[in-house]
Amino acid sequence: MPHPPTAEKLTEACALFCGEGKIIEAVRLVLTVASSHPDNVALLKAGATVIWTHTGRYDIVATLLQQAVTLEPHDMQAQQFLADALVTQGDLAGGCAVFSRIMDLWPQQRGDTTLQISKTLLAAGYPLEALKILASWLETGELTAGLLNNIAVAFLYLNRSTEALSWAEKAVAAEPKHPGLSFTYAIVLLKAGHHREGWERYALREPATDDMARRFTMLPRLRHGDDVAGRKIILYQEQGLGDTLQFIRFVPFLLARGADVTIAVPSSLARLMAMSFPSASVRSLQDCGTAEGYEYAVPIPDLPFIAGVASESDIPAQIPYLRADVGDIARFAARLPPRRPRIGIVWAGERRAQYENVTTDRRRSVTLAEMGAAFTPIEASLVSLQFGSLRQQITDWHGQPLFDPMGDVHDMADTAAIMENLDLIISVDTSPAHIAGGLGRPVWLISRRDACWRWGDEGEATPWYPTMRLFRSRERTCASVLPEVGAALRHWVEAWHTAHDSGATTRAT
Known part of the structure; x- marks a missing residue:
């Protein structure tokens, strides 16, 4: 039998394939290595991680991890990974059975396991099941910020945002500086219709930027109430295209106050933005150069906060705001x-x-x-x-x-x-x-x-x-x-x- 590669070498090789868009080749390599070395737990776990990260084939992930936990039943990480994979592929009973086994094997970790299973259920689209498990833990277990947050998310996903509010607020109170908990609270506030507080907290997030937009995070971030008259401001793509299309409607708010506005978006959006907002400059992110020359930067989803949206009535009613040629x-x-x-x-x-x-x-x-x-x-x-x-x-x-x-x-x-x-x-x-x-x-x-x-x-x-x-x-x-x-x-x-x-x-x- 050939000498096995290390888990690190397998991960590196697959990362190269995936970076070139060769996902099938990466999967084929994982399966070949797993077949050649079926008793190597480290390789099985590394291969499962590659498949999990780069594909939707959770059935393959589960198969690899079943083999890993058969070989090493006391590998808690592999057991949790297996439970996640089973729930995510739709095997709710199988995944919950593994989580139950984890609680039996590691009773001192029951709180962390409850946090993990509720997170997995929420991500896989089972909010009611997550809420039931969390409610059971409430009867006897210690409440942490993470558990409070997951209760809020469960209510949020069940479209019971008013009930989610108090739990999200408690989570933030328990860990005021945790960015993820703060962002959850912002989303809950917005879905519940609390626009003023929601947009204020939403604007506290760290922008989720890619390499092309990251240069703009070095600039001062425009806030509500800042004087924009005569200032050069760049608005840049953050999050999804839908977010940009939804919030770009606030550009006239800045233009009306004398701002010199540049919109930096992916090339697929640039021409539509240029036709829709002829008084602004439009650049594709790919061709935007450096951040020099701008006085403020604005991730586009910040615009409702900057415009002072406090209620539904503050959402601009000028429709259409997009223009086709x-x-x-x-x-x-x-x-x-x-x-x-x-x-x-x-x-x-x-x-x-x-x-x-x-x-x-x-x-x-x-x-x-x-x-x-x-x-x-x-x-x-x-x-x-x-x-x-x-x-x-x-x-x-x-x-x-x-x-x-x-x-x-x-x-x-x-x-x-x-x-x-x-x-x-x-x-x-x-x-x-x-x-x-x-x-x-x-x-x-x-x-x-x-x-x-x-x-x-x-x-x-x-x-x-x-x-x-x-x-x-x-x-x-x-x-x-x-x-x-x-x-x-x-x-x-x-x-x-x-x-x-x-x-x-x-x-x-």
């Missing part, structure tokens, strides 16, 4: 199917490999087959607005014709131009929904059960986008709400044809 609109109008109404659909968010994103994406996304089965047949033209690798699902779609213009789309300005030719957009909770809302187009958003804070706990309407209608899943995946959306769509199409035949126009509500 007139020439682009005409260009796509000539390519789209003539049959009306035209309905654009997005069935999935961006597929990301990291664990913290995979589990959320599984709860927000559906497949084209699931969406198509719920929506068709229908007396309308269906237009795909799906981007990225999941466009490939169109190849396997054999139902009602689906027009796909996305091969001619080079950036989000093109997507906006297509939307201006559509009568309705239906999307899961991802960036195209924000484009549609910012354009003032009729848009239906399919929200996961543990709804993002921006959509609140309940209701079909949102103050952020007056032309948006929310459909809320009540189960762990969004597929469960698709029949409700499909029924509403058929009623909407019938009303559209009635109005169209009578020479009138209609809008989605």
